[in-house]
Amino acid sequence: MTKYIIKRLLGIIPTLLVIITISFFIVRVAPGGPFDGERALPEVVKRNIEAKYHINDPLIMQYGRYMFDVLRGDLGPSYRYKDHDVNFYIFESLPNSMILGVIAISISIIFGITSGMLAALRQNTWVDYLSMAFAVIGISVPLFVIGPVLQYFFAMKLQWLPTSGWFTSGDGWKTVILPAITLAFAHFATIARLTRSSMLDTLRSDYIRTAKAKGMKNSTIIFKHTMKGTMLPIVSYLGPAFAGIITGSVVVEQVFRIPGLGKFFVQSSFNRDYTLIVGVVIVYSVILVIMNFIVDILYSLLDPRITYK
Amino acid sequence: MSNGNSLKTYKNLLEVRDLRTHFKTDAGIVKAVDGISFTLNEGETIGIVGESGSGKSVTNLSIMRLIQSPPGKIVGGEIIFENKDILKLSQRELRHIRGNEISMIFQDPMTSLNPFLKISTQMVETIRLHQNISRKEALAKSIDMLKLVGIPAAEERIHNYPHQFSGGMRQRVMIGMALSCEAKILIADEPTTALDVTIQAQILELIQELAKKLNTAVILITHDLGVVAGMCDSVCVMYAGKIVEKAKTEKLYAHPAHPYTDGLIQSVPRLDKAHDGKLFSIKGQPPNVIDLPDCCPFHPRCHKVMEVCRHHYPPTKDLGDGHEVSCWLYIDKKEHPDA
Ligand SMILES: Nc1ncnc2c1ncn2[C@@H]1O[C@H](COP(=O)(O)OP(=O)(O)OP(=O)(O)O)[C@@H](O)[C@H]1O
Numbered sequence: 161m162t163k164y165i166i167k168r169l170l171g172i173i174p175t176l177l178v179i180i181t182i183s184f185f186i187v188r189v190a191p192g193g194p195f196d197g198e199r200a201l202p203e204v205v206k207r208n209i210e211a212k213y214h215i216n217d218p219l220i221m222q223y224g225r226y227m228f229d230v231l232r233g234d235l236g237p238s239y240r241y242k243d244h245d246v247n248f249y250i251f252e253s254l255p256n257s258m259i260l261g262v263i264a265i266s267i268s269i270i271f272g273i274t275s276g277m278l279a280a281l282r283q284n285t286w287v288d289y290l291s292m293a294f295a296v297i298g299i300s301v302p303l304f305v306i307g308p309v310l311q312y313f314f315a316m317k318l319q320w321l322p323t324s325g326w327f328t329s330g331d332g333w334k335t336v337i338l339p340a341i342t343l344a345f346a347h348f349a350t351i352a353r354l355t356r357s358s359m360l361d362t363l364r365s366d367y368i369r370t371a372k373a374k375g376m377k378n379s380t381i382i383f384k385h386t387m388k389g390t391m392l393p394i395v396s397y398l399g400p401a402f403a404g405i406i407t408g409s410v411v412v413e414q415v416f417r418i419p420g421l422g423k424f425f426v427q428s429s430f431n432r433d434y435t436l437i438v439g440v441v442i443v444y445s446v447i448l449v450i451m452n453f454i455v456d457i458l459y460s461l462l463d464p465r466i467t468y469k
Numbered sequence: 470m471s472n473g474n475s476l477k478t479y480k481n482l483l484e485v486r487d488l489r490t491h492f493k494t495d496a497g498i499v500k501a502v503d504g505i506s507f508t509l510n511e512g513e514t515i516g517i518v519g520e521s522g523s524g525k526s527v528t529n530l531s532i533m534r535l536i537q538s539p540p541g542k543i544v545g546g547e548i549i550f551e552n553k554d555i556l557k558l559s560q561r562e563l564r565h566i567r568g569n570e571i572s573m574i575f576q577d578p579m580t581s582l583n584p585f586l587k588i589s590t591q592m593v594e595t596i597r598l599h600q601n602i603s604r605k606e607a608l609a610k611s612i613d614m615l616k617l618v619g620i621p622a623a624e625e626r627i628h629n630y631p632h633q634f635s636g637g638m639r640q641r642v643m644i645g646m647a648l649s650c651e652a653k654i655l656i657a658d659e660p661t662t663a664l665d666v667t668i669q670a671q672i673l674e675l676i677q678e679l680a681k682k683l684n685t686a687v688i689l690i691t692h693d694l695g696v697v698a699g700m701c702d703s704v705c706v707m708y709a710g711k712i713v714e715k716a717k718t719e720k721l722y723a724h725p726a727h728p729y730t731d732g733l734i735q736s737v738p739r740l741d742k743a744h745d746g747k748l749f750s751i752k753g754q755p756p757n758v759i760d761l762p763d764c765c766p767f768h769p770r771c772h773k774v775m776e777v778c779r780h781h782y783p784p785t786k787d788l789g790d791g792h793e794v795s796c797w798l799y800i801d802k803k804e805h806p807d808a
Pocket residue numbers: 492493494499501519520521522523524525526527528537540541692758
């Protein structure tokens with residue numbers, strides 16, 4: 161197992177190198193560039209910029225220089241924002257997205273698994289219909305609707321919570337609640353539906369029939385015999401979902417004015433801010449690869465048929 | 470209750486009377502089991518044979534009340550075990566019977582054990598469910614059971630997971646687990662269908678041997694009449710949710726009464742009878758048990774079909790010595806209803 165873990169961790173490095181390389185070239189192949197303004201730049205400015213970003217060097221040299229920097233942990237200067245480099249923007253905003261994401265995913269796991277299980281155990285009763293109705297809402301209503309609706313009721317009407325802002329705005333932890341619930345909604349819905357169908361499958365399986373034929377209590381059957389089988393598909397969903405949610409959501413950040421990482425995914429593309437684009441891609445890939453790794457480990461802990469050597 | 474007196478009272482260990490189990494499906498009501506009666510005596514082995522879909526599994530799942538509901542429902546009948554109707558028991562009383570008084574082995578050993586739990590966990594929990602003994606004692610007993618069913622190195626293998634066993638070994642584990650609480654009845658639903666032919670005989674012999682040793686009555690479900698001949702004291706032949714013939718095994722083989730039974734026996738390949746290289750088979754398909762009209766369901770395939778068979782289900786006739794058959798051939802012409 162230890163050997164497997166080390167092997168997997170080493171395997172992550174080439175994966176990341178490939179991702180970085182591909183994104184480095186793809187952003188530069190796409191039409192447009194960071195300095196294609198509407199006005200023509202004065203010759204001097206243009207020369208300065210070209211010198212700073214080494215734009216006139218052959219691409220392969222730019223690539224070599226960039227890789228060298230990345231390996232030392234430097235994601236380079238932003239092509240757009242002049243005050244700070246890419247590292248600064250990412251490490252300033254990522255923790256905010258992570259806090260929000262972890263809270264949101266926890267909410268969706270707790271409520272999703274609970275309501276999915278209840279729905280499966282009370283199949284075709286009002287419990288089932290209610291929680292699946294909730295799930296359908298969560299899946300089909302977009303975040304930019306859910307967010308403002310929550311703001312309207314809980315912030316404006318009831319005045320329980322602030323409409324927007326983040327810890328620094330003076331409202332403290334209260335600012336996290338509404339955006340976390342909004343962000344949790346979509347994942348709650350998927351987790352609830354996944355749990356329901358996975359649990360129903362497990363309950364129908366032959367080995368559960370065996371457990372019943374042995375005279376076991378329903379509660380024991382559910383907790384001892386169905387849990388692991390039920391959790392497998394949910395674990396594999398949660399890996400990538402977790403990576404997505406902790407790297408921020410543009411919509412939720414906009415609606416609640418949160419200084420998160422999400423906006424950089426969109427803005428950097430509009431700006432053709434090459435280094436920032438590749439920077440956020442790297443951050444996302446690293447988190448995704450780590451999450452997949454954790455999923456695999458969890459899988460082998462849950463399912464004895466899977467062994468890694 | 471194990472004194473001699475009660476043994477005598479329980480000579481009839483299990484009595485199934487007019488059991489009816491139906492399934493509600495989109496296409497209509499499936500009368501999977503429709504009015505079945507039979508009796509199982511202590512220490513006896515009876516066979517239930519019939520084609521696929523005839524209702525063998527549903528019969529036995531009904532005895533354990535393991536029918537998925539919905540869509541299934543036991544709509545009528547009684548299942549008397551030790552003077553009590555299983556169909557009327559509370560969940561608690563039912564749990565006392567399941568695995569303890571009546572246990573079950575299923576068709577597919579590959580999927581019938583929980584893949585996520587060690588064999589030891591699954592065996593120990595069964596024993597501790599019904600016997601008030603410590604975990605350690607239960608483990609020792611489980612190991613003894615595994616040895617009894619012929620698992621080599623049982624002390625070590627018991628800590629393995631099901632996927633580390635072959636199909637035959639898993640079925641042995643299932644048998645060991647099913648018999649670990651000294652159940653009075655063992656229901657074996659095609660216990661060897663999923664296994665290699667070479668292993669089939671071993672498993673059946675094992676069931677037979679243990680049943681004798683532990684004085685367990687056995688209901689053996691199979692579609693293989695050859696197996697029945699070797700193991701069962703009596704046989705019920707099922708067709709389309711009904712028992713069409715019931716007899717002591719030798720009787721059934723020597724004098725099959727129902728044309729369907731006759732066909733089944735003739736279609737067993739035999740070496741001692743010359744044949745022209747072709748195997749006998751019953752023509753046609755088993756009927757669809759959805760919305761069956763009130764006729765003999767076998768009549769479209771029967772070579773002795775009469776007009777009455779197309780319109781009325783035959784009453785059951787006792788040919789003597791417990792040999793019962795449901796076929797118009799054995800009913801006096803005068804008693805036939807007007808077609
Ligand atoms: N869950 C269910 N829903 C609907 N119909 C069912 C269900 N389970 C069984 N049936 C129907 O009941 C009938 C009897 O099925 P059963 O499983 O008892 O057959 P069987 O004699 O055991 O056959 P086999 O030899 O294939 O195991 C079949 O027609 C089947 O379609």
